[in-house]
Amino acid sequence: MGDAATCRVRVALPYHLRNLAQVGAELQLDVAGPVTVRSVLDALESRYPMLRGTIRDYETGQRRPFLRFFACQEDLSLEPLEAPLPEAVVEGREPFLIIGAVAGG
Numbered sequence: 001m002g003d004a005a006t007c008r009v010r011v012a013l014p015y016h017l018r019n020l021a022q023v024g025a026e027l028q029l030d031v032a033g034p035v036t037v038r039s040v041l042d043a044l045e046s047r048y049p050m051l052r053g054t055i056r057d058y059e060t061g062q063r064r065p066f067l068r069f070f071a072c073q074e075d076l077s078l079e080p081l082e083a084p085l086p087e088a089v090v091e092g093r094e095p096f097l098i099i100g101a102v103a104g105g
Contacts, residue, residue, distance in 0.1 A: 006032045008092050009040055009085075014067075014100035017055070021048040026095055035090045037069055038081035055098060070097040 012026045021027075029043045045052045052058070055067055061081070063069065069076040072086045072094050088094035 006030050007035050007090050009035060009043075009089060010092055010095035011040065011044060012095045012097045014098060016100065017051060017098065020050055020054065023048070028092075034082075035085045036082050037076060037079065037085065037096075040085070040096050041081075066101045068099045068101050070099060071095075 007030070009029050009031045010026055011029055013021065013023065018025065029040065029047060031039050031043045033039055041055060044055070055064060056062060057064065063077060067077075069079075071089045074086070076083070076085075084090075085096060086094065089096050
């Protein structure tokens with residue numbers, strides 16, 4: 001299902017990115033082709049251009065250090081951006097979570 005068709009993916013953003021994009025706690029995106037971290041982020045930045053550079057570095061395209069990606073209770077932050085997301089995310093049963101990491105002492 002996640003290879004050719006457009007899928008409706010649920011995405012949850014941290015508070016500061018919700019404010020920047022002026023959206024609620026969870027939004028829905030249409031993602032074409034294989035549903036991967038990259039394709040979800042591409043769709044998110046396309047629909048909400050004010051988020052470009054806040055989740056991924058402009059130059060490298062890599063995840064910003066203080067953000068983490070989760071789906072189905074799994075930390076996907078260190079997975080390749082092209083790795084397919086779990087079927088529950090592709091089917092819209094579970095959200096793709098972008099979480100602000102907590103640091104400090």
